[in-house]
Amino acid sequence: MSLSEKYNKITPEILEELKSIVGPDNMATDESAIEAYSCxxxxxxxxxxxxxxVKPENTQQVSNVMRLxxxxxxxxxxxxxGSGIAGGAIPIKGGILLSLERMNRVLEIDRINRVAVVEPGVVTNDLCQMVLKEGLMYAxxxxxxxxxxxxxxxxxxxxxxxxxxxxSTRRHVLGIEVVLPTGDVLELGGRIRKQTWGYDLLQIIIxxxxxxxxxxxxxxxxEPAPGDTVTFLAPFPSIEEAVEAVAAILRAGVVLMACEFMDQLSTKCATQYHNTTFPMQDEAKAFLIIQVEGQTPEQLDMYIEKVGETCLEHGAMEVFTAESSTESRNIWKVRExxxxAVRAVDPNASLSGDMVVPMPKISEMVKAVGETARKYDITIALGGHIADGNIHPLFFKPDRIPLEEWPDFVENIVDELIGVAISLGGVGSxxxxxxxLKKHTFMKYEAKSKLEVMRGIKRAFDPNGILNPGKLFD
Ligand SMILES: Cc1cc2nc3c(=O)[nH]c(=O)nc-3n(C[C@H](O)[C@H](O)[C@H](O)COP(=O)(O)OP(=O)(O)OC[C@H]3O[C@@H](n4cnc5c(N)ncnc54)[C@H](O)[C@@H]3O)c2cc1C
Incomplete structure (x- = not known):
């Protein structure tokens, strides 16, 4: 039986029941109101x-929707x-789209345990700004x-x-409340920082x-709010030299807050988007954006010196230091x-590249991206979280490829690049x-035995397969 055949259609009676669960103001069926939730x-x-x-306002309503x-x-x-780039929130089998947007309260900031208790619809940056006022940081x-x-x-x-x-987020989540597809509510973890207490279901959900x-x-x-930070901007004549510089900075014992890179094309798109320029952006093939934090002024000075020296030793054309928090913010805005910015240039550009490889393999991965661009005669902009080996190739749609052929065309390229990442010891995302979007690639490269264990886990949580069908391996 195909997936769609196993599901039932939503009847007027079911709609009435849904309305009675979430209230008439929290439900929509008009095409104009629901279109924004289609991608x-x-x-x-x-x-x-x-x-x-449906837009439930509390856990009980979520549970009742799931039970129904x-x-x-x-x-x-x-x-x-809906900021995801893998199609995770797209209701590909139709049915109920359950938006968490109305569950958006920060319920508590517990300074003693150093935790925040939040609902799922809180915007990440709102939480960051709120806890910063308390001298704390959500990382x-x-x-x-x-x-x-x-x-x-x-x-x-x-x-x-x-x-x-x-x-990553996994490290910041101590506990969750989760509603299972059956409607049952589980409390996992808590205001504690360790546990050996049965299977760690919290980590499976994350x-x-x-x-x-x-x-x-x-x-x-x-976390405690960071001390003083400094942001650097370093142009390099090649991506390879930028990668070498990052490895050397880490070897030198500098504790990095953040370390990002952008190639020339992505830099130009993003600076143009903000109506600004980065120094040397016509000559530099890659930029590193580095942020360090010093617990003391002496430590910060030491890091500033080391980062500057090491970048220059590894080919940086110059190392610029942001002179103020506004200058630093402006640099980060370009990266963010x-x-x-690429989408502003080409609304059909695909953002789906997200390979991660061990740090020493980044240069090989970047080389493979360049070869792929030549092989398929397409333009690829590149950036990413270089210090953890995570690169984001963004693909411009060539005019010669009709829009309806573009998804298959680009997914085939992403599939090939994921193959390279895996051969280098990495993964596809x-x-x-x-x-x-990456379901077929995931199933192609993952071991059958591993997929079977995952399917077993899915069945245990969701025996009828109603939650987010058509994703991962389903
Ligand atoms: C410009 C841009 C930059 C980005 N940069 C980054 C980056 O640096 N790092 C990064 O990791 N990602 C990045 N992303 C991707 C995206 O923002 C993240 O994946 C983000 O975590 C998705 O959050 P969301 O609330 O938009 O989730 P959605 O897109 O709405 O959903 C994503 C997935 O989570 C599920 N989901 C959502 N809420 C819940 C819930 N309460 N319970 C259970 N499942 C739920 C959905 O079903 C879906 O499968 C970027 C995206 C854009 C557009």
Whole structure:
């Protein structure tokens, strides 16, 4: 039986029941109101309409929606801000789109335990700014921080610029409340920082891309707010030299807060987007954007000297230091928006490249991207989180490829590049996830035995397969 055949259609009676669960104001079926929920940032070309959008306001409502969907065999797709790039939040089997946007409260900032308790619809940057006022830091920092939700970050195990120092979202989540597809509510983890207490279900939910349960609350670790930081901008004549410089900075014992790179094309798109320029952007083939933090003024001075020296020793054409927090913010804005900037140049550009390889293999991976661009005669802009081996090739759609052929064309290229990443000891996604865009590639390269274990886990959480069907391996 095909997936779509096993699901039932939403009847007027089911719609009435849904309305009584979430209230008439929190449900929509009009095409104009639900269209915005048909795709994420992977692009409109992948859009699929849900039958109904519901916006529950509390855990009980989420649980009641899931119970109803499970009883009636209706597919449900959870959605955060829809900033995902793997198609994870696209309701590809129709049914119920469950948006967490109304569950957006920061419930508590517990200074003694250094945790924040939040609902899933809190925007990542709002939490960061709120806890900063208390002298604390939430260390999750995807480049989409101003739009993405905490629930989406947990479901994708989001990474970003600060992973080199603080790890990805997984490291910041101490506990969650999760509603299973059956409607049962589980509390996993808590305000504690260690446990050996049975299988760690919390870690299975994190990064499961909304296929095992709906996260309705999270207890997040907070770090002390950082001391003084300095941002550097270093142009290099080649990406290879930039990669060497990063490895040398890490060997020199500098504790990096963040370390990002952009090639010439992505730099030009992003500076143009902000109506600014980076120094030497016509000559430099790559830029490093580095941030260091010093616990003391002496330590900061030492790091400033080491970063500057090491970059110059490894071929940097110059090393610029941001003179103020505004200058630093302006540099980071350029990096944060390089994907948006590429989309501004080409609305059909694909953002789906997210390979991660061991750090010493980055140059080989970058070389493979260049060869691929030549082989397929396409333009690829490149950037990423260089210190953790995570690169984002962004693909411009050539005019000669018709729009309807573009998804297959570009997914084939991404598949090939993922093959290279795997042969170099890496994986196909460092942070965006598998979603449905990389599903075939995931199934092609993953060991059958591993997929079987994953399917067993899926069955245990979601016996009827109603939650986010058509994603990962389904
Ligand atoms: C310009 C740009 C830059 C980006 N930079 C980064 C980056 O640096 N690092 C990074 O990791 N990602 C990045 N992303 C990708 C994206 O922002 C992240 O994947 C983010 O974590 C998605 O959050 P969201 O709230 O938008 O989730 P959505 O896109 O709405 O959903 C993503 C997945 O999570 C599931 N989901 C959402 N909420 C819940 C919930 N409460 N419970 C269960 N499942 C849920 C969905 O079903 C879906 O599978 C970027 C995207 C853009 C457009």
């Amino acid at each position: 994420d940032e992977s692009g409109k070309v992948y859009a699929r309409m849900p039958d109904v959008v 969907a499970n009883r009636e065999m209706i597919p449900v797709t959870a959605r955060g801000a 999750g920092y995807p480049m989409s921080t101003e739009t993405s939700f905490i629930g989406g970050n947990i479901a994708t195990n989001a990474g970003g610029a600060k992973v080199i120092r603080y790890g 990064g499961s891309e909304g296929t095992l349960g709906v996260v309705t609350k999270a207890i997040l670790n907070l 928006s390089f994907a948006e 460092g942070e965006h996830g598998v979603g449905f």
